[in-house]
Structure formats: structure tokens, C-alpha cells
Amino acid sequence: MNIEQYTANWNFPTAIRTGAGRIKDLPAACIELGMKNPLIITDPGLSQLPMVQEARLQVSSALTGCGLFSGIKGNPTGENVSAGVAACKEANHDGVIAFGGGSALDAGKAIALMVGQSRSIWDFEDVGDNYLRVNAEGMLPVVAVPTTAGTGSEVGRSSVITHQDEQVKKIIFHPGMLPGIVLLDAELTCGLxxxxxxxxxxxxxxxxxxxxxxxxxxxxxxxxxxxxxxxxxxxxxxxxxxxxxxxxxxxxxxxxxxxxxxxxxxxxxxxxxxxxxxxxxxxxxxxxxxxxxxxxxxxxxxxxxxxxxxxxxxxxxxxxxxxxxxxxxxxxxxxxxxxxxxxxxxxxxxxxxxxxxxxxxxxxxxxxxxxxxxxxxxxxxxxxxxxxx
Incomplete structure (x- = not known):
């Protein structure tokens, strides 16, 4: 089996770079989307692993800086998103790297959406034309790096977020939530x-x-x-x-x-x-x-x-x-x-x-x-x- 045959660049439904080792393209992907100081959104377990630490170092070396936020539950909540937004604003991050499984990807996309909004996240639930309420100019670009093969959230235009008070999962939607670039690197999933x-x-x-x-x-x-x-x-x-x-x-x-x-x-x-x-x-x-x-x-x-x-x-x-x-x-x-x-x-x-x-x-x-x-x-x-x- 020649794994190199799976190295390719696809453009549907967004820009997808596939192949073992494509994580090396993360700094270039950030630059392509106009980021200078992105924030990595991941979960607490992954945040301690070499794959995330090395990615952060590579991005920091090529750009102005790179932050890390890992306050994400397995079923991400509105509170997790709010905390991520606060971290993003505090350090003036201009983009998001959603790095991990479905929880990190969903949370990362939601945080990138909410940074520039004045309304509650629940105002953007996927009901009717609620997405038209979004200030699209306030959204941050997203690079998605999945480390599990399940949710497919890296190519989705929505996030599933738990409303803790109501004990219900809600789908938050906007077409602009689709990540601008996706890195599908099989090597990142081998430790699962x-x-x-x-x-x-x-x-x-x-x-x-x-x-x-x-x-x-x-x-x-x-x-x-x-x-x-x-x-x-x-x-x-x-x-x-x-x-x-x-x-x-x-x-x-x-x-x-x-x-x-x-x-x-x-x-x-x-x-x-x-x-x-x-x-x-x-x-x-x-x-x-x-x-x-x-x-x-x-x-x-x-x-x-x-x-x-x-x-x-x-x-x-x-x-x-x-x-x-x-x-x-x-x-x-x-x-x-x-x-x-x-x-x-x-x-x-x-x-x-x-x-x-x-x-x-x-x-x-x-x-x-x-x-x-x-x-x-x-x-x-x-x-x-x-x-x-």
C-alpha cells in the first residue's frame, strides 16, 4: 500500500488537504486565511499531547503568535463557547484552529461565530431564517483539523451545542461556519x-x-x-x-x-x-x-x-x-x-x-x-x- 497516493487537494465542499503529514501545512493554511494570531480550540486531553503542542509551536514560529483554549466538554455547552469567546477577545486572536474530535470542532466553529456577535448564541439556532441575524463580518476564519473519524464537523456549517439550563442540544447554523481549510491527516488519528x-x-x-x-x-x-x-x-x-x-x-x-x-x-x-x-x-x-x-x-x-x-x-x-x-x-x-x-x-x-x-x-x-x-x-x-x- 502506497499511502502517498492519498495526498491530494480537494475543493468540495470546502478546501480539503488530505494525506499523511499534512499537519505541516497548518501555518500556511492560517496565513492563507489571513490569520496572524490564531487560537487553537481543543479538548483538555488533546491539549497536553505532542501533536497539539508541536502544531502550536509551528504556527507561533510562522505567525505573530498562537493561543490555546481547551475548556471544552465532550458535549460542548453554551458556557464553553462563552469562555472561548472571552479567551479569543482577551488576546486579540484573529482566527480559530479547531483541533480535535467533534466537540472541539463544533466548539471552535461556534466560538469563531460568536466573537463578533452582540446577540445570544441561542438566537442563531437553526430555525427558520435565524441565521440572517448573524453579523457575518464579525465571524473569524477557521482551519479545521479533525483527530477522529466520526462527526465530520470539519465540513459542516453548524455546531451542536448543549443548552445546560434547558438540558437540550441545539443546532447553531450559519453558512459561514464552514471552515475555510480542512487538513485530513491520518497520522493524527492513529493514537485513538x-x-x-x-x-x-x-x-x-x-x-x-x-x-x-x-x-x-x-x-x-x-x-x-x-x-x-x-x-x-x-x-x-x-x-x-x-x-x-x-x-x-x-x-x-x-x-x-x-x-x-x-x-x-x-x-x-x-x-x-x-x-x-x-x-x-x-x-x-x-x-x-x-x-x-x-x-x-x-x-x-x-x-x-x-x-x-x-x-x-x-x-x-x-x-x-x-x-x-x-x-x-x-x-x-x-x-x-x-x-x-x-x-x-x-x-x-x-x-x-x-x-x-x-x-x-x-x-x-x-x-x-x-x-x-x-x-x-x-x-x-x-x-x-x-x-x-
């Missing part, structure tokens, strides 16, 4: 533990899968989602089994970016449930999607049979149809040691009525093949707690 590789990888699968199953019309996104699912099938088990497999790591980064590109076509019940469960239980988003996946597939079976037949043929599964794909998902989860139930990660039935109502109201529900009621969402959650398939 197997469990997180599996959970984030199935998160990428969930994005591609829900986009593929969404009833909305977007043939370009449909094609991207189809190939993204194939990449997960072929490369996620390899990435989990051998974390230093650069080809597998690269292809999973690509699958992750593809999923977030495709889901402009829509998401569905997995995310509609994962968002409230994440807000109420502070659980890992990717792991929630990984656990929920077969329960949501079963609930949608009546509406997705034809799509599952085509998908299973594309994946070269035996006896193409819903059952072939469903069984593959079950086998993949078992191979990657994904928990079978929500109960195994400490989620019980005590708040499922609330979860059902929150899922019904979640924006992701609009893209589900079937319009489930709050009671039906509650039932899917109950099945996932009890392991009823």
Missing part, C-alpha cells in the same frame, strides 16, 4: 483507542446511512452517502483492529467527511434520539448512535426495504435486502464490541417519556423515513434500553 475508533466510526456510518435513507430529494448527497457506507464497511474494522493502519485511518477520515457532506439531505431517528439522550445523560454521541442503529433500522423497516436492497447489493452482502444489511450491522457492532443496550452505558427508562417528546421535536426527526410520534420514539428508546430487537 480502539473503543473510540469504533464509536466514532459508527457515528460516521450513521450520518451516511441516515442521509441515504432520508426521503428528501438530493441525488448528489445520495451518491456520497452510498460510497461513505462502503468505506466504513471496508475500513472501520481494520482501523479498530490495527490503529496504525494509515490507509484505514485515511479512508475513515474521508468517510466521516462524506457523511457530514451527505447529511444536508437529512438525518433521522438515530440523531433525534441521540441528541436528547446526550443532553440528559452527557453520553458520547457516537456511541449513542452506534447502540441505537439497529433499533431505529427495525422501526423504519417498512419504509426503507427498497433502499436497503440496493445498498446491500452495493456492499456485496449475501441475499440483498433489509435483513442482509440489518444482520451486517449487528455483526459489525459485535465485532467492534459496541454495547447492545443503552442500559449498558447507564441509561434507564426513567426519562424516556421526556426523551420521546424531545426526539419528536428534534430537527433531525424531519428527515426520518417515517414520521414517528413522541410515543413511538419513547418505544424505540425502551427497546434500546431493554435490548428488544
Amino acid at each position: 483507542p480502539a473503543g473510540l475508533t469504533a464509536a466514532t466510526g459508527i457515528d460516521a456510518l450513521s450520518h451516511n446511512l441516515e442521509a441515504y435513507c432520508s426521503p428528501f430529494h438530493h441525488p448528489m448527497a445520495q451518491g456520497i452517502a452510498l460510497e461513505g457506507i462502503r468505506l466504513v464497511k471496508d475500513y472501520l474494522p481494520r482501523a479498530v483492529a490495527q490503529g496504525s493502519d494509515l490507509e484505514a485511518r485515511h479512508q475513515m477520515l474521508v468517510a466521516s467527511s462524506m457523511g457530514a457532506t451527505a447529511f444536508q439531505k437529512g438525518l433521522g431517528a438515530m440523531h433525534a434520539l441521540a441528541h436528547p439522550l446526550g443532553a440528559l445523560y452527557d453520553a458520547h454521541h457516537g456511541l449513542l448512535n452506534a447502540i441505537l442503529m439497529p433499533y431505529v433500522l427495525k422501526a423504519n423497516k417498512a419504509a426503507i426495504g427498497q433502499k436497503m436492497a440496493a445498498l446491500s447489493r452495493y456492499l456485496d452482502l449475501p441475499a440483498p435486502g433489509f435483513d442482509a444489511f440489518f444482520n451486517w450491522v449487528i455483526e459489525l457492532r459485535e465485532e467492534l464490541e459496541i454495547p447492545h443496550t443503552l442500559a449498558e452505558i447507564g441509561i434507564d427508562e426513567s426519562q424516556l417519556d421526556k426523551v420521546g417528546r424531545m426526539a419528536f421535536a428534534d430537527p433531525s426527526a424531519a428527515g426520518n423515513p417515517i414520521s414517528f410520534s413522541a410515543a413511538e420514539y419513547q418505544q424505540i428508546g425502551q427497546d434500546a434500553v431493554r435490548g428488544d430487537l
Whole structure:
């Protein structure tokens, strides 16, 4: 395998530089976007690792300076964003390097948005034309450097931020939140533990899968989602089994970016449930999607049979149809040691009525093949707690 063949520059949906070692291009990327004193936004764990420290040193050496902010939770909150904005203003930073997994990427984009705003972040929730309230001239440019292959937030125009007082995740949106340059460097993901590789990888699968199953019309996104699912099938088990497999790591980064590109076509019940469960239980988003996946597939079976037949043929599964794909998902989860139930990660039935109502109201529900009621969402959650398939 010649990993150098994966070194390339893409221009969709934004400027993407792929290839092992592309982190070396970070100073040039900052300069290209007009930054002189950027702020690295990352999480507390990554902030102590050599990859972040070395990147900060390289940027500082090439530019005027480079700050570091790591006050980000696994499910970033409005308070995290406010603290990041304060740090950004205090040192007069003129750009953001969002460096890490989905939490750091989402927080980084939100901080870059909020630096120049006078309104509350919640005024920019992705409802109607709220994005028109944004003072676009006040937004800072963003370079995105993902270190996990899951959320695909590096190519997204929104951030998922938790409103702690309301215990709800809200999608903050503006077209200008799309990072100006993305560095997809597989070497940065090689140290990710197997469990997180599996959970984030199935998160990428969930994005591609829900986009593929969404009833909305977007043939370009449909094609991207189809190939993204194939990449997960072929490369996620390899990435989990051998974390230093650069080809597998690269292809999973690509699958992750593809999923977030495709889901402009829509998401569905997995995310509609994962968002409230994440807000109420502070659980890992990717792991929630990984656990929920077969329960949501079963609930949608009546509406997705034809799509599952085509998908299973594309994946070269035996006896193409819903059952072939469903069984593959079950086998993949078992191979990657994904928990079978929500109960195994400490989620019980005590708040499922609330979860059902929150899922019904979640924006992701609009893209589900079937319009489930709050009671039906509650039932899917109950099945996932009890392991009823």
C-alpha cells in the first residue's frame, strides 16, 4: 500500500488537504486565511499531547503568535463557547484552529461565530431564517483539523451545542461556519483507542446511512452517502483492529467527511434520539448512535426495504435486502464490541417519556423515513434500553 497516493487537494465542499503529514501545512493554511494570531480550540486531553503542542509551536514560529483554549466538554455547552469567546477577545486572536474530535470542532466553529456577535448564541439556532441575524463580518476564519473519524464537523456549517439550563442540544447554523481549510491527516488519528475508533466510526456510518435513507430529494448527497457506507464497511474494522493502519485511518477520515457532506439531505431517528439522550445523560454521541442503529433500522423497516436492497447489493452482502444489511450491522457492532443496550452505558427508562417528546421535536426527526410520534420514539428508546430487537 502506497499511502502517498492519498495526498491530494480537494475543493468540495470546502478546501480539503488530505494525506499523511499534512499537519505541516497548518501555518500556511492560517496565513492563507489571513490569520496572524490564531487560537487553537481543543479538548483538555488533546491539549497536553505532542501533536497539539508541536502544531502550536509551528504556527507561533510562522505567525505573530498562537493561543490555546481547551475548556471544552465532550458535549460542548453554551458556557464553553462563552469562555472561548472571552479567551479569543482577551488576546486579540484573529482566527480559530479547531483541533480535535467533534466537540472541539463544533466548539471552535461556534466560538469563531460568536466573537463578533452582540446577540445570544441561542438566537442563531437553526430555525427558520435565524441565521440572517448573524453579523457575518464579525465571524473569524477557521482551519479545521479533525483527530477522529466520526462527526465530520470539519465540513459542516453548524455546531451542536448543549443548552445546560434547558438540558437540550441545539443546532447553531450559519453558512459561514464552514471552515475555510480542512487538513485530513491520518497520522493524527492513529493514537485513538480502539473503543473510540469504533464509536466514532459508527457515528460516521450513521450520518451516511441516515442521509441515504432520508426521503428528501438530493441525488448528489445520495451518491456520497452510498460510497461513505462502503468505506466504513471496508475500513472501520481494520482501523479498530490495527490503529496504525494509515490507509484505514485515511479512508475513515474521508468517510466521516462524506457523511457530514451527505447529511444536508437529512438525518433521522438515530440523531433525534441521540441528541436528547446526550443532553440528559452527557453520553458520547457516537456511541449513542452506534447502540441505537439497529433499533431505529427495525422501526423504519417498512419504509426503507427498497433502499436497503440496493445498498446491500452495493456492499456485496449475501441475499440483498433489509435483513442482509440489518444482520451486517449487528455483526459489525459485535465485532467492534459496541454495547447492545443503552442500559449498558447507564441509561434507564426513567426519562424516556421526556426523551420521546424531545426526539419528536428534534430537527433531525424531519428527515426520518417515517414520521414517528413522541410515543413511538419513547418505544424505540425502551427497546434500546431493554435490548428488544
